[in-house]
Amino acid sequence: MIDSLKKYAKPFHSIEDLDPLIEAIGDAKYVLLGESSHGTSEFYTLRADLTKRLIQEKNFSFIAVEGDWPACQSINRYIKGLSRSNQQIREVLESFNRWPTWMWANKEIMDLIDWLKEINLKTNRPEKVGFYGLDVYSLWESLDEIIGFLxxxxxxxxxxxKKAFACFEPHNRKNESYAVAAGYLSEDCMKEALELLSTIQKNKWKFEDDQESSLNMEVNALVTAHAEDYYRTMVKSDADSWNIRDRHMVDALNSIINFYGENAKVIIWEHNTHVGDARATDMKDEGMVNVGQLVREQFGEDEVFIVGFGxxxxxxxxxxxxxxxxxxxNVPSAQTGSWEYLMHQGGPMNQYLLFNDQNRHEFSTTVGHRAIGVVYHPEYEQFGNYVPSNMGKRYDGFIFVDRTNALHPLILEHVFI
Known part of the structure; x- marks a missing residue:
């Protein structure tokens, strides 16, 4: 495999060196950009540079990220000129006040937000470029948004x-309290959450305006119903709760696509564990799915291009x-025999690799592929931070930064929810 990497992997020094990657994306309408951690500066800046090119050169419609819907709406409204005119970027990012705040309240993302606002002001696109959150965790914030608007x-x-809120209210906005009550004591709010979702979906036409209120209400209702399911399930099964979360992200994505229309083109930012096709990992053995797999299955592999980062x-x-x-x-040197180790042995430099019908079979041997979460213990990395992966099937391309640096968080007041 090292010989194959030396043959196919190409060095890069700037975003212009990634022209072949942009060319390989071709006419794909769904581009998924991963990351092997939520705290690496280069992953954010490279994804931002690729995103700018995809918007400018291939007319992509919106960015969807592994973030909470209500907080990401503050960015979406800002870049589309829907918020007050004197609002500053730092104030926008203060909406990300739920731990881990650094995932989106960081200096690396500020440049992209500025650029998105500028391009929306200067271009004559029929639809302004959007920025949306796909995650399921904002149960209480989404309920607040729904009640406030209604x-x-x-x-x-x-x-x-109000009926749904009254059911959740005794848990005092504590996810773990609701999870225990619903998962072990059968004191759940499933009926109320599903009734709210049904009500909003049937009547979302009433909320249509130039503020995207219909879409906002629909996805907040999806979050409420799916977060209830997620927290009720998580105390009993990690695999089932994972599937609820990733299926929710695809449901939310479909709502946004329907809002933009059938010609919408999407850039998705999420961790490698969400975008790299689960069928090419040991997740399949556990009955787990993820966004990359679901998007490929729904839209067809020709319409989807997945890029991993490491x-x-x-x-x-x-x-x-x-x-x-x-x-x-400190991120220690990659484990011997892992994908990251092999790429380093192929050449200790920044590289990109394109998988295609001619070379995928050369990268079909299952190897460990590093995944770092928001909770990390470098000293124990070898016991749980490597996902067995068939890299040629998991991704369509891979970007390797030999030595990376920590993200630069903004200093915000933390609110632990």
């Missing part, structure tokens, strides 16, 4: 929203415990 409208649908060593922003303070940690 209250302003004095809408008859408000009754269903590194040999460096530094990363992460925490030693859930809800803990972020810190800069």
């Amino acid at each position: 209250s302003k409208m004095n809408s008859p649908e408000l009754e269903a929203a 590194t040999y060593e460096g530094t990363v922003i992460a925490s030693t415990e859930w809800g803990g303070n972020e810190e800069i940690m």
Whole structure:
């Protein structure tokens, strides 16, 4: 495999060197850009540079990320000129106040937001470029958004929203409290959440305006129903709750695509574990699916292009415990025999690799592929941070940064929810 990497992997020094990657994407309408950690500077800047090119050169419609819908709406409204005119970027990013805040409240993302706002102002595109969050975690914030909007409208649908809120309210916005009550004591709010979703979906036409309120209401209702399912399930099965989360992200994606129309072209930013096709990993043995697999199955592999990202060593922003303070940690040299180790042995430099029908079979041997989460213990990395993967089937392309640096978080007041 090292010989194959020396043959097919190409060095890069700038975004212009990635022209063959842009060319390989071709007419694909769904481009998924991964990352092997949520705290690496180069993954954010490279994805931002690729995103700019895809929007400018291939007319992509919106970006969808592994983030909460309500918080990402603050970015979407800002870049589309839907928020107040004197709002500053830092104020926008303060919406990301749920741990881990650094995933989106960071200096690397600020340049892309500025650029998106500028291109929306200067171009004559029929639809402005959007920025949306696909994740499932914002149960309470999404309920707040629904009730706030329906209250302003004095809408008859408000009754269903209040009924759902009343059911969740005793848990005092604590996900773990609801998870235990629903998962072990059968004291759940499934009926109320599904009734709210049904009500919103049937009546979303009432909310259509130039503020994207119909889409906003629909996805917030999806979040409410699917987050209820996620938290109720998570105490019993990691695999089932994972599937609920990734299927929700695809449902949310489909809502946005329907809003933009059948010609919409999508750039998705998520961790490699979400975008790299699960069928090419040991996740398949556990009955787990992910966004990359589901998108390929729904739209066809010719319409989808998945790019993984990885590194040999460096530094990363992460925490030693859930809800803990972020810190800069050293990323040790990749485990011997892993994908990242092999790429480094092929050449200790920044490289990109395109998988195609001619070479996929040369990368079909299952190898460990590093995945770093927001909770990370470098000293124990060899025991759980490598996902057995058939790289040729998992991705359509791969970007390797030999030595990476930690992300630069903005200093915000943390709110642990």
